[in-house]
Amino acid sequence: MSGHPMTYTGHADTRLLHGCIREAERCGLMSYSLDGLRNALPEHYHAHMIGLSEEIRVSSRILRDLVDRSEAHFSRVPVLLQHLNIILPCLSKTLNDIDGYIEDRSISKEMRWRKMYNKMTDEVGGIALPQQFLLYNQFLDSIFQMLTRLETLKTLIMGLREKRAIPPPAPQVGGALIRPDMIVAPISREPPSHWAQQIFSLPLPSRTALKTPKRSKSCGPHKQLAPGQPPFPPGSMVLFRRFVRRAALTQAEPPFRAATTGLPLAEPCLISFRSFDNDSLSLIVSSVRGTPQQHLSLVTSHQGIQWLAVRGVHELRIQRKHSAVELWRWSESTQTSKLWAALYFITWEEMVLFYCTFSSLKIQNSSTVLVDKDEYTLQGERRLFQAQIIDDNYKHSLIVYQDTQTKGIRLHAAVWEGEMRQCPVWTAFVTHQCTSPTWLVKESRRRVWLRDVQLYVFHQNYRQENQRKGREGAFEIDFLNEKAAARFYDVFYPPTSPTNNADSDKEGGPST
Known part of the structure; x- marks a missing residue:
């Protein structure tokens, strides 16, 4: 690992793309180093360390995707480079500091982690170390969306201009087209169009580890996901996307038994879809624009091939079993419920957020016929x-x-x-x-x-x-x-004398 962070100049050239590749490699090595450090420490440190390591892996994926997509969207690369010049020096410095703490042989491994977490949090005004990489990833993901979606939307708009006999815009010469005195108010950022888009973008105030997480599994039925095809219905927007650790396809319904029904994977979609690690399962919740329909997609890999299982939220029943959230589907062939997926979350907080988000989406969905009484309560x-x-x-x-x-x-x-x-x-x-x-x-x-x-x-x-x-x-x-x-x-704040705090409200009302 390099002992000095990469220094980037203000010149917008391809050196920044090489910087993306280098920092992606450093992120991969750093996540493995953190995993090694975590294995030597007590379990109560693991939740924060796993969260940090996972966010660093996400950084590596997005950086590589940016380089790959830049070849197909070369007209947007100059704008891309301007934003990379903002984030890469900061990301590089953070990685360098983490490496310095991990390699400090003068103190114990426990003290290395504690000093790393506390000092790197304090020096930026209290933003926790995992949240710093969450911020980096939100910025990088915004760049990725700008690179891929803006070019696609530009092509569609240019097509509309052509059909209406509007000539292409002339190159801008001689300064801004809009004078400063014409700007009457700043343009505010558009709020999320759906409440679920904000749930997992907010930082967690705490990370409470769940005990003995097992392998997550997707029980299918599955369809093979064609390269570059979106894992959700056409015209959808992604509400949130999560990676579930140590995922695997169950052998109950092998992935090579492709389902005879399912969404048309060949349909075009403007929302980008990134590849995932072989040992992780991607959980994607999407909403079809203009309708109340939401879908839950599970994407995982088996022998180098990506497989998809997808169901409408209203078709699934949710329950908690120890450290897992289980999703069940109804089988028409056997007239019984079958396990569709078992998802093991690293922290209690994320499990709670997923459970509440899923149950709210299901209850608010007009296609939902029945919500079991047990689904309202997190067991x-x-x-x-x-x-x-x-x-x-x-x-x-x-x-x-x-x-x-x-x-x-x-x-x-x-x-x-x-x-x-x-x-x-x-x-x-x-x-x-x-x-x-x-x-x-x-x-x-x-x-x-x-x-x-x-x-x-x-x-x-x-x-x-x-x-x-x-x-x-x-x-x-x-x-x-x-x-x-x-x-x-x-x-x-219990009173000094014992008081019997009732478990339920004596005023009456709905029991949960």
Whole structure:
């Protein structure tokens, strides 16, 4: 591993593309070095280390894809190089610093990891080391989308101009076409068109490892995925994409038994699809534009060939089994339920987010016929508290759950009544900040403020900004009565004398 970060000049030439290849190779080597360090450390360090290693592998993949696609989209390369010149020096410096800590033989391996994580987090103002690579990957992915999709859209627009007898635009000469005085307001970034697009883009406030993760599996039936073809229906937008560690195809339904039905893989699609490692399974949730339909696609490799299993979200039933999330399908031939996939997540937080996202998509889907009672509740959690609240002018049920395996605690808001009853609205993980006496503050007899909490929202119409109060943006919870507010406070700050905090709300209402 090089002892110095790569230095890039301001010249926009192909040296930056060579830099992409070099940094991709360094990312691959660095992820293996981190895996070796992790194997020598206690298990309670593993979740953060696995998260960091996986993000570095993603960086390697995107960098290689950028170089590969630049040959097909050479007209966009000058713009690509401008953005690469921004990120590559920073990425290179981060990799170099990590390598320096790993190779420091003067301290123990445990101290190498602790110094690496803490110092590299502190020096950038508190952005955790795995989140730094998440930021890099979001930037690199945006460059990738610009390189591939913009050129394709440009071709389509030029086709529209030609059909309307509009000549090609003349080259820009002599400065900007728009004068500064013509700009009346900055263009704001377009918000995500679907709430699920934000769930996994937000950083995790904590990473709680799940015990003894096993091999994930896709049970099919499968279809062979042609090279370069998208793994979702035409006209879809990707809501989120996740890589599940140590994935494998089950032998119950071999991949060479191609299904006779499924989506038409030969249809064109404007959304790019990147290749994946042989030992990982790609989980993609997409939504068909202009319709309420969502699909879940699983892509994995077997003997160098990629295989696809795809189902509508409304066709699957979800349940948790220990450290796995299982998805079941209905088999018309046997008239029984069959396991479609078993997904083992590295952290409890990601498993919770996937479970709540999937169940919300299914409940909100107009094609869903039935949601089993067990699907509303994530098995393996103990309910510490429940009460009714007024939240963004809606009646919601607020529950405090504790996971029996990891002891993690989270807040969970669900729809109180009506057709969408028990549908998740948002969840928030309770971290070490709850130990601070100022984290939860009583603003009145019925209202409390949480001064540091990050919400993951599962409904398009919910506006958490309506609940944010004060200069610090504390989150306000408005209970229907004083007793419920007092009991909620006691969950996190128990009184000195023992008090029986009821497991459910005595006001009545939906049980979850």
